[in-house]
Amino acid sequence: MPFDPESVAPLLLDWYGREGRELPWRGTRDPYRVWLSEIMLQQTGVATVIPYYQRFLERFPTVLDLAAAELDAAIELWAGLGYYSRARNLHAAARKVTAEHGGRFPETLEALQALPGVGRSTAGAIRAIAFDRPGVILDGNVRRVLCRLLAVTDDPRATATEKELWRWAEALTPENRSHDYAQAIMDLGATLCTPRRPDCPRCPLAGLCRAKALGLEDELPRRAARKSVPTRMQVALLLERDGRFLVRQRPFSGMLGGLWEFPASDVAEGQLPLVVARRLLADLGLAGEPTEAGRVRHVYSHFKLDLRLYRAAVTDEFAVAEGVASRRLTAVELADLPLHGAHKKVLSDLIQSQPSTPESRSRP
DNA sequence: AATTCGGGGTC
DNA sequence: GACCCAGAATT
Incomplete structure (x- = not known):
């Protein structure tokens, strides 16, 4: 063992007392707020989360308010934040806390981790921050800090390395001051022990x-190279009648669950987008010829989207599939709808081009 | 063990 | 462009 594990926490806690960040979810130990912030912060930066956190709390001040609301309301407040299964799980967890725990968050790691969307690390964070009981965290910050502190040269995401890092995270977590320690070690990774150019001169652990x-x-952590992501093509139909556009809600399960979009369809390899657009129009029970109306590129975590837009003026009634929510809204009204990101980009073009113009609005 | 899930900030 | 982010759930 390169150093005494118990020497780490006092150094971190002293530093945190002097240099710790002030954030909207600090200064409270309300388990609901701690939980909400932890879920929002999964794979999401602090600056991005803050306005969402504030809006969400205004609308749902307590877990009972969230449990009483419809899933749609939670998704609407989540729109733009990404990883929408978090919103789905958040809502389900709120109902579970209400139904099974009388509206009070459980304090044990087992019960916390049994909540949808709460894994091992988040359970540890809630346990420590909300209840001031020892909780072990291994998030991106801690992973990076530990890889450097212990000179772990293997891929930190490999299973064996992951197990080793969890062991170290446990060994370094103190019995006392859990509330502060959890946030201290994450703050160190977020402010000093950063992915690039770590600020070692200011680091309280530099000597260790x-x-x-x-x-x-x-050079550490030394992650394995990522695989290159493929590009997928889709078509979307801008179907206008009397200044209103048809939008549909995506199924709650799966990618972008519960968000709204213009009718869209995948374009398989070797297929012509115009042919797919015609088929999609026909499937909606509409006659007419789609005309090219621009293009949007969007990047997801595991593929790139090449979205081809087609416009068609229609006079018939839309035939939306059974069980699929649909609306006909003006461009202005669409701005308040929880559209997913790629189709949100379409909207900005749509508003600029009001009233409708047939020419291409392809972006550079 | 590998894949699925978003979007924005940063360099 | 590539990388990272207070990861979890699914297969």
């Missing part, structure tokens, strides 16, 4: 850090 001793602080 194996990576620094070895001159590896800029």
Whole structure:
């Protein structure tokens, strides 16, 4: 063992007392607020989360308010934040806390982790921050700090490394001051022990850090190369009648669950987008010829989207599939609808081009 | 063990 | 462009 594990927490806690960040979800130990912030912060930056956190709390001040609301209301407040299964799980967890725990958050790790969307690390964070009981965290910040502190040179996401890091995270987590320690070690990763150019001169752990001793602080953690992401093509139909456009709600399960979009369809490899657009129009029970209306590119975590837009003026009634929610809204009204990101980009074009113009509005 | 899930900030 | 982010759930 390169150093005494118990020497880490006092250094971190002292530093945190002086340099810790002030954030909207700090200064409270309300388990509901702690939980909400932890879910929003999964794979999402602090600056992005803050306005969503504030809006969500205004609309749903307590877990009972959230449990009483429809899933649609939660998704609407989540629109733009990404990873929408979090909103779905959040709503389900609120109902579980209400139904099974009388509206009070459970305090044990087992019960916390049994809540939808709460995994091992988030359960540890809630346990520590809300209840001030020892809870072990292994998020991106802690993973990076530990890889450097202990000079772990293997891929940190490999299973064996992950197990090793969890063991270290447990060994370093103190019995006392859990509320502060959890946030201290995450703050260190967020402010000093950053992915690039770590600020070692200001780091309270610099004297213990194996990576620094070895001159590896800029090279660790050493992640395996990521696979390149494929590009998928889709078509979307801008179907206008009397200044209103047809939109449909996506199924709650799966990608972008519960968000709204213009009618869209995948374009398979080797298929012509115009042919797919015609088929989609026909499937909606409409006559007419789609005309090219621009293009939108959007990047997801595991593929890139090449979205081809087609416009068609229609006079017939839309035939939307059974069980699919649909609306006909003006461009202005669409701005208040929880559209997903790619189709949100379409909207900005749509408003600029009011009233409708047939020419292409392809973006550079 | 690998894949699925978003979107924005940063360099 | 590539990388990262207070990861969890699914297969």
